[in-house]
Amino acid sequence: MTVRLPKVRRHLSMRQAGGGTAGTTNINGKSIINIPQTTNDMQTNIIELISNSCGCSQTEAQEYLDSEIRYLRELQEADDLRGDDIGMACSNLGLDLDYQEYFINRLAGA
Template sequence: MQTNIINLICSSCNCSQAEAQEYLDSEIRNLRELQELDDLREDDIEMACSNLGLDLDYQEYFINRLAGA
């Protein structure tokens, strides 16, 4: 699924795969920081999808990453 997400980010952000990976890593870092501060909200995950140009269907991907899956 990660490769698919990278390709979708490349398309939506018009960037290279390396840049897409950096964008994705940055969003995950931000969500983990919010989680560690016990301040993570559903809206934050929706915003991560939006920031990367992903459909909200990809929220589960972020939830799984935060859960360590």
């Protein structure tokens, strides 16, 4: 009996500043984006996105991000944090909901 595994092809591979790799893997015609990022790498990317979204400096973007995190922590400490609050923080900063993971990690102490 022979078991055949799906073919895996790496279409794109690039080096990230944090030492990880980013790439797109194709398994049976389905694309999977594999981008391991540390919280610091993600924060740098988020600050750039906020800066581009609002047309402000990176310092101002950092302040906006810090403000949203402070607000979420206040809600968390008051035991009033709801699932849509993190999505709203992303929306307030002009970020896709894909970045909710960053906020969850920050609230968890990562």
